[in-house]
Amino acid sequence: MDFNITPERQALVESVRSVLAQECPTTLVRDVIENGSAPEQPWRSAHELGWTSIDLPEFLGGLALGFTALGLVIEQHGRFIAPGPFLATITQFLPLVCETGTPEQLERFARPVGAGERTGALAIDHGCAADREPGERLHAHRDGDAWILEGERRFVLDGDVADDVAVAARVDHGDGVGLFVVPQGAAESRRVVALDASRRLAHLRFHGVRIEAGRVLGRPGASALALGRTLDRATVAAALECVGACQTLLEMTIEHAKNRRQFDQPIGAFQAIQHKCADMFVQVEKARATAYFGMMAVAEDDPRRALAASMAKAAASDCERLVCKESIQIHGGMGYTWESDVQLFVKRAKTLEALFGTGEAHRRRIADLLEV
Amino acid sequence: MKLHYDADTEAFRAELRAWLQANQPTLEEMRAEPVCSSAHLTGWSRRWQRHLFDAGLLVPGWPPELGGRNLSPVQQLVYHEEMAKTRADRTTNPQGLGIIAPSILDYGSNLLKEKYLLPTLRAERAWCLGMSEPGAGSDLAALSTRAEVHDDRFVVSGQKIWTSGAHHADHCFCFVRTDPDAPKHRGISVLIIDMKAPGVTVRPLPELSKPDHVDFNEVFFDDVVVPRDHLVGNLGEGWSISAGSLAHERGMMWLASAAQLDGTMSRLRELAREQGPDGRRIGERGCIRDAIASLYVDAQAMWFMGYQGFAKVARGQASPEHSVLKLFGSEINQRAVRIATEAQGVAALDVEFEGCGYDDSYGRPPWMTQYLQTYRATISAGTSEIQRNIIAQRVLGLPRR
Numbered sequence: 001m002d003f004n005i006t007p008e009r010q011a012l013v014e015s016v017r018s019v020l021a022q023e024c025p026t027t028l029v030r031d032v033i034e035n036g037s038a039p040e041q042p043w044r045s046a047h048e049l050g051w052t053s054i055d056l057p058e059f060l061g062g063l064a065l066g067f068t069a070l071g072l073v074i075e076q077h078g079r080f081i082a083p084g085p086f087l088a089t090i091t092q093f094l095p096l097v098c099e100t101g102t103p104e105q106l107e108r109f110a111r112p113v114g115a116g117e118r119t120g121a122l123a124i125d126h127g128c129a130a131d132r133e134p135g136e137r138l139h140a141h142r143d144g145d146a147w148i149l150e151g152e153r154r155f156v157l158d159g160d161v162a163d164d165v166a167v168a169a170r171v172d173h174g175d176g177v178g179l180f181v182v183p184q185g186a187a188e189s190r191r192v193v194a195l196d197a198s199r200r201l202a203h204l205r206f207h208g209v210r211i212e213a214g215r216v217l218g219r220p221g222a223s224a225l226a227l228g229r230t231l232d233r234a235t236v237a238a239a240l241e242c243v244g245a246c247q248t249l250l251e252m253t254i255e256h257a258k259n260r261r262q263f264d265q266p267i268g269a270f271q272a273i274q275h276k277c278a279d280m281f282v283q284v285e286k287a288r289a290t291a292y293f294g295m296m297a298v299a300e301d302d303p304r305r306a307l308a309a310s311m312a313k314a315a316a317s318d319c320e321r322l323v324c325k326e327s328i329q330i331h332g333g334m335g336y337t338w339e340s341d342v343q344l345f346v347k348r349a350k351t352l353e354a355l356f357g358t359g360e361a362h363r364r365r366i367a368d369l370l371e372v
Numbered sequence: 373m374k375l376h377y378d379a380d381t382e383a384f385r386a387e388l389r390a391w392l393q394a395n396q397p398t399l400e401e402m403r404a405e406p407v408c409s410s411a412h413l414t415g416w417s418r419r420w421q422r423h424l425f426d427a428g429l430l431v432p433g434w435p436p437e438l439g440g441r442n443l444s445p446v447q448q449l450v451y452h453e454e455m456a457k458t459r460a461d462r463t464t465n466p467q468g469l470g471i472i473a474p475s476i477l478d479y480g481s482n483l484l485k486e487k488y489l490l491p492t493l494r495a496e497r498a499w500c501l502g503m504s505e506p507g508a509g510s511d512l513a514a515l516s517t518r519a520e521v522h523d524d525r526f527v528v529s530g531q532k533i534w535t536s537g538a539h540h541a542d543h544c545f546c547f548v549r550t551d552p553d554a555p556k557h558r559g560i561s562v563l564i565i566d567m568k569a570p571g572v573t574v575r576p577l578p579e580l581s582k583p584d585h586v587d588f589n590e591v592f593f594d595d596v597v598v599p600r601d602h603l604v605g606n607l608g609e610g611w612s613i614s615a616g617s618l619a620h621e622r623g624m625m626w627l628a629s630a631a632q633l634d635g636t637m638s639r640l641r642e643l644a645r646e647q648g649p650d651g652r653r654i655g656e657r658g659c660i661r662d663a664i665a666s667l668y669v670d671a672q673a674m675w676f677m678g679y680q681g682f683a684k685v686a687r688g689q690a691s692p693e694h695s696v697l698k699l700f701g702s703e704i705n706q707r708a709v710r711i712a713t714e715a716q717g718v719a720a721l722d723v724e725f726e727g728c729g730y731d732d733s734y735g736r737p738p739w740m741t742q743y744l745q746t747y748r749a750t751i752s753a754g755t756s757e758i759q760r761n762i763i764a765q766r767v768l769g770l771p772r773r
Binding site: 273 | 373374375377644661662669670672675682683687693763764767771
């Protein structure tokens with residue numbers, strides 16, 4: 001297994017890092033959280049620099065660099081807890097469209113996303129995501145050529161702002177999965193007062209929402225595989241962004257431990273602090289390596305990809321739990337304040353841990369796959 | 373970043389695997405002569421190591437005259453992956469082959485190389501490593517075994533402890549204090565001591581699991597005479613040899629640990645199919661299921677972290693992975709074995725077992741015995757706490773006290 005990052009990929013990582021360092025300081029994140037601002041710059045840069053089309057095929061105007069390139073970009077977004085539509089649009093909405101879309105649908109929904117003209121979201125049941133099930137909260141039934149959606153989707157990332165919302169719903173035939181692209185506004189949305197206010201979460205209610213045939217993805221009743229494959233990508237991407245956020249928390253905590261003096265020495269000289277930091281480091285290394293494996297398994301369409309995605313999420317969850325706990329604790333009284341940036345990263349990491357199946361849910365899934 | 377190596381590398385793997393499968397010792401041979409310590413060279417293990425040496429498959433990164441074939445780093449990685457899957461380890465004296473032979477190669481005089489290097493590689497000599505002492509465990513530089521320096525000889529007095537395989541070893545690669553007045557890291561030298569020399573006494577130190585499980589020993593030196601030319605490197609150079617010698621093969625040592633963890637995991641998953649104390653299948657119990665899934669992720673992550681570290685080393689970057697993998701692998705294995713004992717419930721208390729508890733090719737000790745033995749890895753070669761110190765200070769740059 002070759003974990004070597006090629007010089008080209010490393011250059012990509014460096015460029016994403018330097019752009020985000022400049023354009024996405026925590027002051028910008030705070031402006032989103034405290035003043036509800038909606039900065040356009042990170043998203044504009046993302047398509048100007050080709051990040052939005054990095055894993056899109058060339059016939060749709062993409063760079064076709066593959067999922068490993070996209071994954072490395074996502075990890076960097078996590079390091080800066082970049083706000084904006086990148087994660088939902090590129091790693092959740094777009095893969096579902098690409099998995100299932102007809103040539104017309106790819107032109108209609110995928111190409112504009114790669115060009116940075118439209119945004120997207122993915123509405124699934126997070127409680128069933130680890131099992132790759134659509135759940136029972138949203139049903140679809142046929143009405144002539146069209147389909148009618150009835151029910152709800154909760155905690156949809158960017159669900160109230162994305163131009164299009166891809167939706168997985170239960171249908172009563174075949175494999176039970178139907179996939180649809182719902183235009184913004186068709187469902188009744190309510191924004192969640194979310195832990196991480198730098199990201200928008202919304203509940204969507206579908207009161208007999210009618211979906212025209214052109215917005216039906218694939219064949220309802222024969223879409224479980226496409227949903228699963230999309231969830232593999234979305235799950236690995238969430239894990240990678242979580243790892244990025246945890247990496248920054250680790251670095252902030254180490255800096256603090258070196259600089260904060262008590263009892264006439266840096267607190268980082270105390271073994272109690274050193275051992276916590278060492279354990280955090282191990283968890284970040286573990287989560288990153290496991291997320292990279294997931295990334296490669298998806299990129300190469302390896303038979304282990306579903307297992308690898310669940311492993312990536314489970315490892316990211318272990319990492320989030322320890323790193324968030326210890327970074328607040330080691331920052332002490334400062335870590336308990338609103339002014340400290342620690343809380344920003346903790347909230348992003350905790351959000352990513354919960355979306356697309358918690359660590360516990362993915363461990364259940366892993367046990368099933370291993371036939372424990 | 374790819375899941376597989378290129379076709380040439382995979383072709384090399386296939387060829388190597390076929391050779392190993394065809395030439396490895398049979399289970400019958402191994403069971404007929406169980407290995408009972410880390411310096412116990414049995415008939416089959418001597419033949420196997422010699423066979424590997426002759427085939428250039430003993431230390432594959434080395435040149436043919438030293439039992440290698442100048443393999444590239446990636447090929448060496450493949451070699452260790454495949455070796456981890458064979459029935460028998462490439463040597464039954466791991467410290468001799470993995471630490472002492474390369475140290476003699478790096479630091480030894482021509483005389484010492486001639487006398488000891490090839491015989492060690494050909495499994496004609498077994499070694500123990502004289503490091504820990506009653507007063508010098510983690511704080512190795514505090515060692516006090518003394519060697520008086522004379523023109524033609526050293527005279528050694530003192531005691532080593534937790535000396536693996538000393539009761540089967542021909543020689544001891546021994547760290548001694550040659551200058552009691554120098555700062556503690558500077559007064560240490562390395563001597564090669566004949567374990568049959570007058571004044572050497574070995575007292576086996578049974579492990580906590582059972583009185584007949586013996587790898588460790590106490591070794592006493594009472595005015596043991598060592599020829600002057602049996603000094604390795606220069607006088608006072610012992611501390612850098614210790615750093616250098618322990619670094620040998622570190623780059624790939626994690627593979628054995630990852631393979632061991634895989635073995636534990638597959639046995640744990642077998643256990644989960646058995647009926648537990650409540651009559652249900654063990655794997656049906658929620659907390660056991662969760663623990664097995666969690667451990668599976670960690671066991672796999674052990675490989676991924678190892679490959680990640682290998683990629684860094686191959687790029688010429690420093691890799692902190694050795695301490696991370698040593699810490700992580702030993703603690704995860706310990707947790708996996710503990711989960712097995714918990715899953716067994718009261719049945720874990722039956723520890724009836726016939727073997728010497730060291731080699732598992734002819735039967736594995738009960739889970740609870742194995743659990744006690746997992747502390748070997750969390751304590752020896754730098755305890756978990758020392759590994760955390762190393763990570764905090766050398767990798768993360770936190771200040772020393």
